[in-house]
Amino acid sequence: MKIPILKRGNILLTSLQEDLTDRDIVDLQEDLLDIIGETGSTGLVIDVTSLDRIDSYLSRILSQTAAMVGVLGCNVVISGIQPAVAMTLLEIGGALKNVKTALNLEHGIDMLLAGTNIES
Amino acid sequence: MSKEENGAKTDSMELLRLQAVFDNVIDGIVIIDEKGTIEKVNPAITTLFGYEESELVGENVKILTPNHIAVEHDSYIKNYLDTGIKKIIGLGRELEARAKDSTPISIDLSVSEINVKGDRRFVGIVRDISDRKETDRIIEAQQKSLLELSTPAIQLWDDVVLMALVGNIDTERAAGLIERLLTTVSSCEARVAILDVTGVPVIDTNVARHLLKAVAAAKMLGAEVILTGINPSGAQTLVQLGIDLEKVNTKGSLRAGVEEAMRITGKQLTQT
DSSP, X not given: OOOOEEEETTEEEEEOOSSOOHHHHHHHHHHHHHHHHHXXXXXXXXXXXXXXXXXXXXHHHHHHHHHXXXXXXXXXXXXXOOHHXXXXXXXXXXXOTTOEEESSHHHHHHHHHHTOOOOO | OOHHHHHHHHHHHXXXXXXXXXXXXXXXXXXXXTTOBEEEEOHHHHHHHOOOHHHHTTSBGXXXXXXXXXXXXXXXXXXXXXHOOOSXXXXXXXXXXXXXXXXXXXXXXXXXXXXXXXXXXXXEEEEEOHHHHHHHHHHHHHHHHHHHSOOOXXXXXXXXXXXXXXXXXXXXXXXXXXXXXXXXXXXXXXXXXXXXXXXXXXXXXXXXXXXXXXXXXXXXXXXXEEEEOOOHHHHXXXXXXXXXXXXXXXXXXXXXXXXXXXXXXXXXXXXX
């Protein structure tokens, strides 16, 4: 299943859904890098509102993606991490490292537009 | 009076004294033989279990134990006689006994072995610990209810949440606190959470670990945490323990914390 990536000005938006396979997320990583390479977008919001759980694999890939995209000069914000997900991530020690986070998509976009970010 | 008579009199006096001790001690005493047959009980036993002395003497000691122990009791004695491995003799242990009316009694039982000229007996000292058990249960229940005493997370301003921690923070409580903090941050769409620890008596490695966890969790949701109210001795301990709070936004007082929150959310406090 291909995960759609939406573009709004200089910002890219993508949303992760519950029925995500390991394959999907790796594909998404590649697609994101390609699109950012092509368009030179300066911001990316990955919304995870609908995820009830984030396992260590996914959290690693997300951190990795953020780092890769950062190299391309694009700021990443992960938005909508659920309280339960945050608790689980802490427990498994998989806290998203060096990734900016926002409460929801709106905040995420605001952060990128304002250029003032909260470091995680 | 001859010396011998005098000695015999002292002996019988001594016996009477020992008998009086046996009859008047608060703890129950049961003496059984190698087969487990009760030979002698003191009045404390009859009072505790509700039996007459005559109902117990000659019976197997199993009469005083709950069924699950009773079925094993013969093998307990046999094992000891065969192997010499002491599982209870010389030690004490807490277990459940059974009164005449079948009500369970919490007791502390210690068993000693006595050997008078090759004649082997076991002496069980029974202490009623029902009261202590009850007290333990109450303490446990109170501890639990203390834990449940909620520490509310309050929405202080549009996107500012305040949580004032009071009392000691252990692992169990910390989990609840973090959960509540996160849920409130999420439902209030807060961008800043103020965590005030003025009411936390001791800040040690453990408490600091929980606080850092709370900070990390809130950050994952996209809220910044301001830690306020760490007292001077707390600050001293934290640095001495080598706990790194560099990355955490700390402020001395709640007041300063609120100011900082307003600054972060782009609001201004003016005095009139």
